[in-house]
Structure formats: C-alpha cells, structure tokens
Amino acid sequence: MAHLSVTGISKTFGTVPVLVDQSLEVEQGEFVALLGPSGCGKSTLLQIINGLIPADSGRVVLDGEDITGRTGSGRGMVFQGADLFPWRTAIENIAFGLQVKGVGKAERLERARHYLELVGLRGFENAWPHQLSGGMQQRVGIARAFCIQPSLLLMDEPFGALDVQTRDILQDELVRIWEAEPKMVLFVTHGIEEALYLADRILVFSKRPARVLSEIKVPFARPRHDDMKLDPEFLRLRREISELLRHDLEA
Ligand SMILES: Nc1ncnc2c1ncn2[C@@H]1O[C@H](COP(=O)(O)OP(=O)(O)OP(=O)(O)O)[C@@H](O)[C@H]1O
Ligand SMILES: [Mg+2]
Numbered sequence: 001m002a003h004l005s006v007t008g009i010s011k012t013f014g015t016v017p018v019l020v021d022q023s024l025e026v027e028q029g030e031f032v033a034l035l036g037p038s039g040c041g042k043s044t045l046l047q048i049i050n051g052l053i054p055a056d057s058g059r060v061v062l063d064g065e066d067i068t069g070r071t072g073s074g075r076g077m078v079f080q081g082a083d084l085f086p087w088r089t090a091i092e093n094i095a096f097g098l099q100v101k102g103v104g105k106a107e108r109l110e111r112a113r114h115y116l117e118l119v120g121l122r123g124f125e126n127a128w129p130h131q132l133s134g135g136m137q138q139r140v141g142i143a144r145a146f147c148i149q150p151s152l153l154l155m156d157e158p159f160g161a162l163d164v165q166t167r168d169i170l171q172d173e174l175v176r177i178w179e180a181e182p183k184m185v186l187f188v189t190h191g192i193e194e195a196l197y198l199a200d201r202i203l204v205f206s207k208r209p210a211r212v213l214s215e216i217k218v219p220f221a222r223p224r225h226d227d228m229k230l231d232p233e234f235l236r237l238r239r240e241i242s243e244l245l246r247h248d249l250e251a
Contacts, residue, residue: 002028002063002151004049004184009058011044018044020209022058026152029182033195035241036205037249042188045210046154049186050077063151076145080157082137084129090140091116091125097148115143118177135166139173146177153178155187159194168226171198175224192241196234197224204241206248213244 004026011019018041026032034042047053049060051071060068067074076097084093095112103111116125119139129137138158145153158174159167171194178185189195195202202216216237220228228234 002184003061004152004186005059005061006045006049007059007061009045009048009055009060011041011048011053011055017209019048019055020211022210024203024212026184026186028184031178031185031187031198031200033199033202034186034188034205035190035192035195035202035245036210037207037245038190040205040208041210042205043156046077046156046186046188049152050075050154074151076148076150076153078138078141078145078153078155078158080160082129082134082141084137084140084144086129089126089128090121090132093129093140094143094147096144101148112143112147115147116140118146118180119143119173135162135170138162138170142170142174142177146181149181150183152184152186155185157188157190160190167194174198175222179222192238193229195241196220196237197229202241204244213248214241216241 006025007023009019009022010017022045034045036042044053048055051067051069054069058068059066062074085096088096091109091112094115095108098108098111113125116122119142121136121139121143124132124136129140132140141158159170162170175198187198196218199218202218203212204214204216205211206213219233220231
C-alpha cells in the first residue's frame with residue numbers, strides 16, 4: 001500500500017527555525033494541498049521530502065522505506081517554473097528520469113510519448129523549451145514527473161506563474177491525468193480556491209515556523225466541476241480558511 005509518513009521534521013536555517021517537529025501523513029491515492037503564508041516553510045518541507053534539503057531531525061518514510069535525506073525513486077517533483085533542460089527537446093525532457101534510471105532509448109521514448117500525449121502536446125515532441133509557452137512548459141514538467149511513475153507527486157505552486165485561464169485549464173488536466181493514474185500528491189499553493197477544487201484534504205499552515213492550524217477534509221465528490229465554486233459549502237470553507245490565515249498573520 002502506498003503511504004507517506006513524515007514525522008518530527010525540524011529544520012533551522014542559521015538561527016531561524018523554519019520547521020519544528022512537523023508531521024504529516026498521506027494515504028494511497030490521496031491529494032493533499034498545503035496552504036500557508038509566504039515564507040512559512042512549505043517549499044522547505046517539500047524539498048526535505050524530496051531529499052534535496054537535509055532535515056535537522058525527523059524521518060520521511062515512503063511505502064515502508066525510510067528515504068530520509070535521500071533523493072531518487074518514488075518521487076516526482078513539479079516546480080513553479082517548469083525548470084526544463086533548455087538543451088533537450090520536450091520528449092527528451094520527459095524521458096530524462098527514465099534515462100537516469102537506465103531505461104533503454106526505445107522504451108523510454110515510447111513511455112515519454114504516452115505522457116506527452118496525455119498532457120496534450122502531441123506534435124511538440126521535438127520542440128525546444130524556448131519554443132513552448134509557459135503553460136506548455138508546465139505540461140512538459142507534469143509529464144516528466146508522471147513519466148517516472150512515482151508513488152508520490154510533489155508539486156510546489158506548479159500553476160503559480162500562469163495566467164488565470166491557463167491555470168484553470170491545467171488544474172482540470174492535472175485532475176484528469178491523476179484520475180487515470182492515481183498517486184499520492186502533495187500540492188503547495190497560495191490559492192484557497194485551487195486547494196478546495198483539487199484536494200481531498202487541506203493542511204493550513206501557520207506563519208513560520210509552520211505548524212498545522214487546521215486540517216480540512218474537502219467534502220465535494222469527484223468528478224468536480226467549476227460550478228462547485230458557487231456551492232454555499234465551498235464559499236463557507238473558502239471564507240473559513242481565509243479568516244484562519246488572516247488571524248494567524250495578525251496574531
Ligand atoms: N537555503 C536557505 N538558506 C537560508 N534560509 C532559507 C533557505 N531556504 C529557505 N530559507 C528560509 O526559510 C523560510 C521558509 O522558506 P520556504 O521557501 O520554505 O517558504 P515557503 O512557505 O515556500 O514560502 P513561499 O510561499 O513564499 O514560497 C524563509 O524564511 C526563507 O528565508
Ligand atoms: Mg515556496
């Protein structure tokens with residue numbers, strides 16, 4: 001059974017405590033959003049789970065394996081900017097993770113093509129990143145993360161740099177792909193509506209050092225539609241979260 005267990009993570013940069021005894025769990029197939037003020041430690045937590053930043057203490061266990069401080073298998077990451085290799089074409093960017101794993105060229109290109117088509121980029125296999133729009137680059141970033149078939153997808157404001165229309169489209173695309181290939185997701189965002197629209201559960205973080213102010217189970221059934229944003233319960237939750245964040249910042 002897929003499962004992520006993060007326990008007792010602490011991290012101090014210099015003299016600044018950013019994370020103090022932080023714990024969270026993600027269950028198989030669960031989409032969890034992390035909301036919290038700028039600078040509270042969301043990206044730091046994601047990078048610790050990804051193994052790119054060492055924690056001072058605590059453990060990260062993925063699918064029963066202790067992966068604390070280790071990069072590599074089981075996790076796919078999508079950043080705010082797609083962060084593509086400029087000297088690799090779209091398909092080569094998507095296939096990169098498989099290349100690192102030593103998967104042969106024919107097989108990795110075939111698998112990369114599947115994900116390229118899944119994100120709607122058929123015909124752009126050989127395009128260079130600079131020839132793609134921001135939204136298209138982000139699609140490549142999502143395909144690249146899915147292509148290694150991770151157990152856990154880490155997404156750090158993946159749509160934060162996009163215009164509203166493109167963001168709405170990519171939110172729906174992400175859900176469609178995720179429903180086709182379910183996996184655990186940790187999704188950092190500043191968008192309360194985005195979190196409510198996408199997630200099964202929302203963790204609302206306080207200002208630094210981050211602690212969980214509230215855990216909200218999102219009550220809406222899937223598939224979700226745009227009109228849920230007019231549902232009184234949606235509006236109530238949106239207001240509740242917004243007030244929670246505001247009170248914490250003013251405290
Ligand atoms: N490498 C680093 N060295 C020193 N301080 C750091 C480093 N990385 C992050 N910080 C500090 O840790 C705190 C948390 O940063 P982090 O990037 O995790 O915040 P965040 O919640 O992701 O914010 P945002 O929503 O703006 O992306 C900030 O005060 C930041 O200055
Ligand atoms: Mg961040």
